[in-house]
Amino acid sequence: MNIFITGGAGYIGSHTVLEALRRNHRVFVFDSLERGYREALDRVQTLANRQIIFIQGDLRNREDIADALKDTKPEIVIHFAAYKSVSEGEKEPEKYYRSNVEATVILMEEMIKQNIRKIIFSSSAATYGILDRMPITEQSPTNPISVYGKTKLEMEKVINSFTKDYGLEAVAFRYFNAVGADESGEIGEDPRHTTNLIPLVMHTLVGKREKVYLFGDKFDTADGTQERDYIHVSDLATAHLDAAEKSFNRGEMMILNLSTGQKTSCLEIFRLAQEISGKTLNYEVVGPRQGDPVTLYADNSKAKYILGWKPRRDIKKSIQDQWRWTSKYPNGYSY
Numbered sequence: 001m002n003i004f005i006t007g008g009a010g011y012i013g014s015h016t017v018l019e020a021l022r023r024n025h026r027v028f029v030f031d032s033l034e035r036g037y038r039e040a041l042d043r044v045q046t047l048a049n050r051q052i053i054f055i056q057g058d059l060r061n062r063e064d065i066a067d068a069l070k071d072t073k074p075e076i077v078i079h080f081a082a083y084k085s086v087s088e089g090e091k092e093p094e095k096y097y098r099s100n101v102e103a104t105v106i107l108m109e110e111m112i113k114q115n116i117r118k119i120i121f122s123s124s125a126a127t128y129g130i131l132d133r134m135p136i137t138e139q140s141p142t143n144p145i146s147v148y149g150k151t152k153l154e155m156e157k158v159i160n161s162f163t164k165d166y167g168l169e170a171v172a173f174r175y176f177n178a179v180g181a182d183e184s185g186e187i188g189e190d191p192r193h194t195t196n197l198i199p200l201v202m203h204t205l206v207g208k209r210e211k212v213y214l215f216g217d218k219f220d221t222a223d224g225t226q227e228r229d230y231i232h233v234s235d236l237a238t239a240h241l242d243a244a245e246k247s248f249n250r251g252e253m254m255i256l257n258l259s260t261g262q263k264t265s266c267l268e269i270f271r272l273a274q275e276i277s278g279k280t281l282n283y284e285v286v287g288p289r290q291g292d293p294v295t296l297y298a299d300n301s302k303a304k305y306i307l308g309w310k311p312r313r314d315i316k317k318s319i320q321d322q323w324r325w326t327s328k329y330p331n332g333y334s335y
């Protein structure tokens with residue numbers, strides 16, 4: 001199959017490119033490289049012993065994406081390209097609406113022109129906002145609180161409306177917290193553009209940061225710290241390829257949570273990271289962040305049922321793989 005991957009030089013994208021090559025698909029990667037890395041793609045090609053075709057372009061520029069789709073004529077688009085920082089989105093909302101929402105409208109219009117009939121889209125748990133009832137299911141209400149979460153929900157709506165109007169096949173995956181790295185330790189999340197807990201913990205353990213902040217330890221949870229549902233990036237990649245290889249009803253966007261269904265506390269992460277690395281973590285407890293949910297975890301039974309997929313790696317394996325990547329490449333991709 002010819003698969004076109006926007007944002008394929010980024011964290012989740014590069015792991016998905018690797019999985020697609022391992023399954024013998026032909027892969028075109030479209031990425032601006034603003035927050036992605038050629039080095040990641042070089043390593044992916046070495047790991048898979050297969051080549052991709054790389055097109056450098058910006059989704060906000062219609063010509064870039066129009067030419068790329070015309071030249072490559074893929075059967076499927078997997079759409080990762082977006083900005084993903086909650087804090088940056090609050091400071092620069094226009095940038096987020098333009099790069100996430102408007103760019104998706106351009107992508108969909110150009111897909112229609114080239115008669116490309118299937119899209120798999122990276123949505124996010126951030127579309128749900130703060131909910132009282134756990135686990136979150138796909139029927140839970142969506143009330144995103146951040147600009148980032150709002151843009152992800154808008155992106156879903158854009159794709160849904162094109163899907164209905166043009167009878168496309170579409171899947172929107174709402175990922176929970178992506179973690180880990182390919183087992184080889186050769187690719188992973190570059191530290192430059194992440195504010196996620198586990199990469200920050202790893203960076204502190206390799207001596208690149210002084211400490212990690214723990215935002216509150218008096219919550220109403222088993223150990224007083226916040227709980228999240230961490231899903232291994234290679235399990236996310238597998239789900240994308242399972243969906244690419246499956247047929248879906250035309251005209252109906254399928255929404256699927258990608259999660260483990262398990263919650264892990266911040267202190268448990270610290271404990272595992274210290275055990276795996278053999279190092280002591282320096283952390284400081286500070287006040288809770290406003291609008292930050294205490295506990296988030298999701299029911300993944302719909303994805304399991306629809307795709308025949310399941311997460312194969314638990315939190316310990318995720319931290320082991322993330323530690324391998326960080327200790328091998330403490331500066332991420334060459335800089």
Ligand SMILES: NC(=O)c1ccc[n+]([C@@H]2O[C@H](COP(=O)([O-])OP(=O)(O)OC[C@H]3O[C@@H](n4cnc5c(N)ncnc54)[C@H](O)[C@@H]3O)[C@@H](O)[C@H]2O)c1
Nearest residue numbers: 007009010011012032034035036058059081082122124178
């Ligand atoms: N990482 C997570 O925990 C997480 C959770 C939920 C959802 N997501 C979503 O998954 C997707 C991928 O996330 P990631 O962690 O791999 O992010 P990432 O920043 O590592 O990758 C995004 C890639 O898209 C590229 N890109 C961004 N804007 C572009 C544009 N306008 N044109 C062309 N390329 C562009 C970047 O250069 C980068 O390579 C994003 O859409 C994100 O919102 C991520």
